[in-house]
Amino acid sequence: MADRLQKYLAARGLGSRREIEGWIERGEIQVNGRVAKLGDQVDSGDTILVRGKPVKSDERAHRWVAYHKPEGEICTRSDPEGRSSVFASLPRLRGQRWVSVGRLDLNTSGLLLFTTDGGLAHGLMHPSRGLEREYAVRVLGEVPEEIQHSLLRGVELEDGLARFESLAEAGGEGANHWFHVTVSEGRNRLVRRLWDAVGVTVSRLIRIRYGPVDLGRGLKAGHFRDLDPREVRALYTAAEMSPPRSARPTGKRPGRGGSRPAPGKPRRTR
Template sequence: MSSAKARPFRPPRSPRQSPRGRSAAKRDDDPGRKGTGAAFPPAAPVTHKLHKLLAQAGLGSRREMEALIAGGGVTLNGKVATIGDRAGPGDLIRAGRRTVRPAHGGRVPRVMLYHKPEGEIVSRSDPEGRASVFDRLPQLRSSRWIAIGRLDYNTSGLLVFTTDGELANRLMHPRFEVEREYAVRIMGRLAPETVSRLTTGIALEDGPARFEELLDQGGEGSNHWYRVMLKEGRNREVRRMFEAVGVTVSRLMRVRFGPIDLPPRLRRGQWMELDETQTRRLLDLVA
C-alpha cells in the first residue's frame, strides 16, 4: 500500500482464550444504568425513524424497511406501523418473527472480529451440516450478528461482524470501494506478464476484475506467497482470478478489511469485541 494512505485501524487488545476456544471478553448487554438521583428531571428519550432503526438492527436497507413498513409488515407497540413513525428506548418493534428493542441514545453498535479457520461456512444454516462461524459467536438477545463480507469454506482470516446494518452496508457496498487484502499461497512464482494481467484486468464470467496491488512476499521451496488487494468482494473472486491465468491457490487468508487489520494475536477460532472507544474510531474512519 502507498505510504500516503491512512494507517489501518489496529485494535490494541489481545483476546483471552475461553474453554470453548472463544474470547472471554464480553460487553454487558444492559442498555443503561440507573439514575444518579439528580434534582433535574431526566431528558426525553431520543427517538429515530422506524425504518432507520430496523436497518440498524440488520433487517435490511432503509429503502427495504420503508417498503416493509408500507406493506404492513411492522408493528410498533402492538399497532401496525406507518411510514414516518418514530421509536425509542422502551418501544417494542416487531418485523415478521423478529423483535427489535431500540437501544438507549448514544449507545454504539457492537463490532466483533473473528479469525475464521478453514472448514467453516459464513451462514446460519447448511444442508450439509457443516460448522458455521455463527456457532462460535456470543448469542445476542434483541439483535443479530451481521457478517460484513464473507469468506468461502476453504478460506481463513479476518471476518468482521456488527449489530448495525448501516455500518455493514457502508463497508460492503461496492460503491464505497472498501479495500480487502489477502495473503495468497501458490506453487511457484508468477511470471511478469501474469502479474501484468492480474493488475490491469482480466475477464471473469461476472465481469472484469483486477488487483489494485499485487506484492511478492517470498517463500520457501515450491510455495510462494503474495499479498493482493482489491476493492470489491465478489464470490471466490481471488481464487477465480488466479484460476483465470492458470494458477491454483493452495492457501488463502484475508488479513485486512477496510481499516481493520487481522490482529496478530487473534488465533484461529477466536473472537474479540471492540470496546466503545475503538468502535467510535471505526465509525469515524468509515463515515
C-alpha cells in the same frame, strides 16, 4: 428525524437491513398498530412491534468484533449439511443480532468483522465505499512478471473486468509462493477467480485486512476479539458515518484468544 424502517431497526442491532426487509415483506413488523410495508419511515415516537415484541426507542450499546475464521466454517447461520457456522463461535447476545461485514467462502480463512449495528455493516459493504480487502495468498509454482502485471492491469471474468489494486511478493519455498494482494470490491470469490483466470492455482487464501482493521498476529483461528475504540472510529469514518455514543471499549478480553503468526513477509509492491 424520520428514517426508513429497516435502517432504524438495523441501527438498533435487530439485524441487517436485508434481513429486516424480509421481515417487513412477511408482515412480521407493525408500526403504530398497522402492518408495516417497505418504504415506511419511523422515528423515536412511533410504536414498533417486531413479531409482537416492542422495540425500545433508546440507542443500544453496540458491539464490534473481529473473528479469525478457520477453513471449513460457513458464513450462514445454519446449514442443512451440518457444517460449523461462524456465528456459533461469537459471544451470545440478548435482544440483538450479529451482522457480518461481508463473507468468506468455505475454504478461505482469516478476518471477518461482525457488529450489532446493521447500519454500519451496510455502509461498509456498500460498493460506493470501495473499501480495500487484503489477502495473503499461497500459490503453486512460479508466477512470471507478465502474469503479475496482467493481474494489476485487469483480467476479463464472466461478470466483467477485475484486477488487483496491489500485488506484493511475500516469500515462500519450493513450489509454494506467497503474495499479498488487495481488491476494492466484494464480488464472490474474486481473488480465487482472478488467479484461476491466469492459470495459477491457489492452495491457501487468508484475508488479513478489511478496510482499516487488520487481522493481526494475536488472534488464533476460531477466536474473536472486541475491536478497540480506535478501530471502531476508523470503521465509522470508512462508512462515512458518525460513531454512536456507545462506541466505547467493552473491556472484554479476546474470546478463546491466543496468538498465531501471519504468513509471509511482504518484499515489494508493484
